[in-house]
Amino acid sequence: MLNEKPTLKSTAKALLYLLPMLVITIIFNIYPILKSFIMSFYTKYDFFKDIVQQWGGSNFTFIFRDPDFHLAVKNTLIFVVGVVPLTVIISLVIALLLNKIKWLSGLFRTVYFLPFVTSTVAIAQVWHWIYNSDYGLLNYFLSLFGINPIAWLESPKYAMLALIIMSIWKSLGFNIVLFLVGLNNINERYYQAAEIDGANAWHQFTNVTLPLLSPITFLVSVNGVIGSFKVFDQIFALFNGTPGPSKSALTIVYYLYQKFYTEWKYGIAAASGVVLFFMILLVTLIQMWYSKKHVHY
Amino acid sequence: MEVTFKDVSLSYDGTREILHHLNFTIPEGTLVSILGPSGCGKSTTLMLISGLLAPTQGKIFFGDQDVTKQDALARKVGMVFQNYALYPHLTVLENIMFPLKMAKIKKEERREKALKLAKLVHVDDQLDKKPGALSGGQQQRVAIARALAKEPSLLLLDEPLSNLDARLRIEMRQEIRRIQQETGVTTIFVTHDQDEALHISDHIMVLNLGDIQQFSSAETLYDNPSNLFVAKFIGEPVINTVPITAFGHDLDAAVPAEILAKTATVGIRPEALQDHPIDANTFATITTKVKAYEKYGREKNALVDYNGQELLSTEIQGRLENHQDLTLYLQKSGLYLFDEAGERIFGGEQDVE
Structure with a gap:
């Protein structure tokens, strides 16, 4: 068991064990990080309807000034x-x-x-x-x-x-x-x-x-x-x-x-x-x- | 340096005494082993010599100087710990140089000296490695080199071989002997392994329950054990011990009556029980029954029953069958009588004419 070679089945099994924690981490950590990176390039944004009208780097130029x-x-x-x-x-x-x-x-x-x-x-x-x-x-x-x-x-x-x-x-x-x-x-x-x-x-x-x-x-x-x-x-x-x-x-x-x-x-x-x-x-x-x-x- | 203990006692908590009134002198330039079962106080004795522990009572002298009040820093002894205690963050060379650095010796001189020591203990090809990358034997050599670096007048070794495998242990004990003889430093070696002590030391101090049982050469320990503990502790296989009552009248002719009257236990070395008589040395003759007979290579052992007591003999010449009767000849040189308190009252050199 200890030195088992990883097979497709055993990998899937391992993934199943990791799944509960992985779901929580992805939803509450990974996704927000990615989203905030993306969001930093929203220059015109309707947050009621979640529509991005314009993209660009002007947010960064604003804070640097x-x-x-x-x-x-x-x-x-x-x-x-x-x-x-x-x-x-x-x-x-x-x-x-x-x-x-x-x-x-x-x-x-x-x-x-x-x-x-x-x-x-x-x-x-x-x-x-x-x-x-x-x-x-x-x-x-x-x-x-x-x-x-x-x-x-x-x-x-x-x-x-x-x-x-x-x-x-x-x-x-x-x-x-x-x-x-x-x-x-x-x-x-x-x-x-x-x-x-x-x-x-x-x-x-x-x-x-x-x-x-x-x-x-x-x-x-x-x-x-x-x-x-x-x-x-x-x-x-x-x-x-x-x-x-x-x-x-x-x-x-x-x-x-x-x-x-x-x-x-x-x-x-x-x-x-x-x-x-x-x-x-x-x-x-x-x-x-x-x-x-x-x-x- | 000569080390003298005068009436030294130690208790850790003030109630339970670990060492009781130790008195001994370790002569300069010798290699002395402190031997005893675990818990006998041998490592504690070493700690007292190093100054890492202070005695509750008594005085310790290095030469003529009273060092009782000095701590380890002031006593300047070299010590090798059981697990070596090499600094894990320093390389081999830095480890050996550390005592020199503490002594504020110049960098080039430090290096030169450390290199010389590394050569002495044969680790000069490992200088830039960390201790973690070395084998047990190599770590042990480095620890010895570090202990020797400040040229101590006294080298203390606390069970330095117990973490090594059997073959390496034999090799390292010869190494320690060689290094001790090359440097001439007074060395005190703590061990629980009699084989180690017998092979390496000039003198052996046998400790048990915080008391010195005997302090003499290896040969004397074996030939003239001063009490039952030493007789049982030294010697492989272990000495046969039989209550005097089992002998009936078998010893009456050989031992004076007043000594026999005080005897509680008889000790017979397995090699002193022979199935063939050598006239001059035969002390007594006993009749036994063979329980088991074994032959490994050149070794022939017999386990025999003698009036309900089990005896081991390693001096069998004939081929034996189980359950056969066997006459054994007791040799004078390996027979001792002990009194109620375990002191030897008969046998050994003082009775040999």
Whole structure:
């Protein structure tokens, strides 16, 4: 059975097993992707009757000239650069600390995992209060250091920072759990061997922990980059359905959302989605290329 | 370097003691095996020497220096782990160079030294491969080269051959012996395989349940086992053990009465039971019944019944039939008497005139 040669019959059988999942994937993933690619070339479109009157590339020329789209790309990049490296570093540090604490480690793991399983809207509501300029916890702590209250959510200067802080906090839990799994998978023998070989704690970290953890680090960062490029719900919930004060937190997906749901410009929305798709693809390819050299499986 | 344990005990959780008051000295430049069944504390002893574990009680000396408080980093010993623990992300050469890198030795010098070691252990044609691409024997050689890289005064080997197949094991144990003799480094070799220990070492320490049973040369272990455990543990096939009550009066003429009175168990090596008398050495004569007779190649074995006890003899000359009566001649050199506590009270060299 195990080394059976594929025949027409066995292939058909295998396809039958795959069919339920395949149907769902095609309907809800593959078809929408193809459709949005096609839709990005609709320049005149009657969506009531689903009739395309005109095709062309003008949607792309529009967004490339639209200052709002430029702002959205810039904000998205700031968000990705602000969130991903810090998330990776902070979650690795916390995972390392948690790995050392045997006492109550189960409790800590649960506590850190909570943000991941809690709804973004609920989290945003709590952070809304933390960020409140008059009564917020954050400003209260800053006042202890003699810093004047900051209008986190109302000032265009701080809105992006507020969003980044909340997003880092939200994504820590899942990444910590991933790192903990990675740390647990490193055989204690390697540390013993390294100690025998004369490696102190820091050298053990750089020569054993980091290289052997690199597959997880790679996973966490690719995941983080993709997730951060697609940021939307945190913005919507934190700024009460606006892209932040004076569009200071307008990202590509938020731009797409506005074009699609508020302005009914389907072609433009689809075109911005296509641009986002290729941006993510490019960055992921760069990460994959980098991982070939630096990730050790 | 000479290694001395003074009254060393260890317990992991504070209640259950793994090692009890170990006292021994390993002479400089020798290859010593620590031999015992699994769970006897032999790997733990090695961890104590390496500094990866600290004793709960007692002192450890390297030469004259008290190293009890030093960790593995400070003790600077070389160690080969059972599963080799080669860094999977580094090449063979980088693995061997790693201890040198940690010692902050210059890059060219590192390379030169590592190449020399790779040649010593015969892996110089595998330098750019990752450990995952090597066979078990090759990985083991790399692990030895890495352990030797910082020129340790002490090389520790934790069951290094147990993951290899039978033929490779024999080859590698000769290799380890050769490398030890070429470098002259004091080597401590942990194993549960008596054959390995007997072939490779200058001295063997037999451990059981956290106590040293005997620490002597391989020959002495076999010829003069100090207790019943050592007698049973060393030797293939296993020594015959018979309660003294089965002998009736068969030993009365040969053993002084006061010793016989204290004896609980009689140990007879299978080669000390012969079907043909050699006058000078014959100690006693017993009458037995053949239960099974086997001949493989040049080996002739007989399983015989003696007053309800089963005995194995490997020194049969005649052809035997099952159920026939057989007179066996006990040879003095392979017979030991043990008391209630298992200590040897008769037999062995001290009684040979």
